[in-house]
Amino acid sequence: MKADVLVIGAGISGASIAYNLAAKGVRNIKVVDKAYLTAGATGRCGAGVRQQWATKANCIMAKHSIEFFEQAKAILEYPGDIEFKQEGYLILATTEAEDRQFGKNVELQNALGIPARKLTVPEALAIVPHLNRDAFLSATYCNTDGHLNPFKMTDAYYQAAKRLGVEFFFFETVEAIEREQDRIVKVVTDKHEFLTNVVVNAAGGYAHEIGKLAGIAVPVYSEKHEILVTEPIERIQGPMVMSFSKNIYCQQVPHGSFIMGRGDPEAPHDHDITSSWRFLDEMAKTVCEILPRVGELRVIRQWAGLYNMSPDKQPIISEVPELPGFYLACGFSGHGFMFAPMTGLLISELILKQPTTLAIADYHLHRFQDMPVIETEKSVV
């Protein structure tokens, strides 16, 4: 079977890439995934979308993505509700160092047109009254950040892509990527052979492994991050509350449940996604300290997913110079969902050799070897 473009991975990135290519007139696009739509990181993520970043590239990427989310339902002609709720992210500074860093972050964000601001403790309490006032020194808040349903947003891209003729192949595992010198000629799955010269690696937690099949060492690894959800209750919290130093993000989704997660600094670099009692214990203690009222809620389920980490915790959105026709959309380091509109647009522009909407040198595969200083994203849970 021939494919003009083969996308590996049917999470939000793969779906957005396929849609953007199809919307630009590319035909014969095929997407393969080893399970179902959003089975990987997208369907396991915390459903938050924010613009409050510490690096310029991430701020710009996020701002443009939020602008797309605001119009997504209309642009993609989605009949359902994508549950986009812009009630902000409230990010807590709990140390003097964080307080100083957040001042710099807000300056950068404002310079780029992101309406974030620094808040005092009383100002933060006015927005989230059940915060523990003794647990933080200051906060930053951006009221256009918020919540978006990952299943519905991906489904919106998926349905729009299908209407434009994109074909999806689920429960199909890529087993080999065959090359003839410096180009790809074939992708072999456990069910089909796709004859193609253009392949996009949007495999999320398995991006390194897919790269290896093509003979390319992509400098990313995966690590487990865990998350839980409570019973739904009446609306009590507008913004996502987050702290990097306390290792927590916690929001009430429109459905009424609270979703909260944290990372494990000791997490091994592998593909384990089992739930742990240790996470449950640490998560419960952290949320009870910061948001005591949330401690009254019952946990109904916990799960885990993979962050695909790059060396600077910024995405790799790039063609592979050593293998033209092989494109990477990976290494999102936990933020692929919120960047997906721009990921799809930028990859489609790279494939079509169009000028890119945003400058993406900071996301190039070779930045780790070419640039004298690499700016690392610090605003990561």
Added chain:
Amino acid sequence: MNDKDILICRCSDVTLAEIRKWLAAGYTSFEDLKRQLRVGMGPCQGQTCAELIRKEIAAYLKERPEAVAIHKTRPLTIGVKLKAIAKGEQDES
């Protein structure tokens, strides 16, 4: 009885008509339906809907129910307050 009046998922008020609508649209695995309709994600964790939906999927795909996978079972087995977990309470639920 009209399938619009038959509740399959009591946690999220999902009717048989909605299940059949999404099946017909190609969402034919339990995990696909769960992501679109929240079935299996509520406080009962699928204890009411899982077998009912399995039968619907099997009928739609013309397979035996045993051949249809249901949703992933996740901890906890019963709702427990975060506060109780944080304090390490006994007999907490």
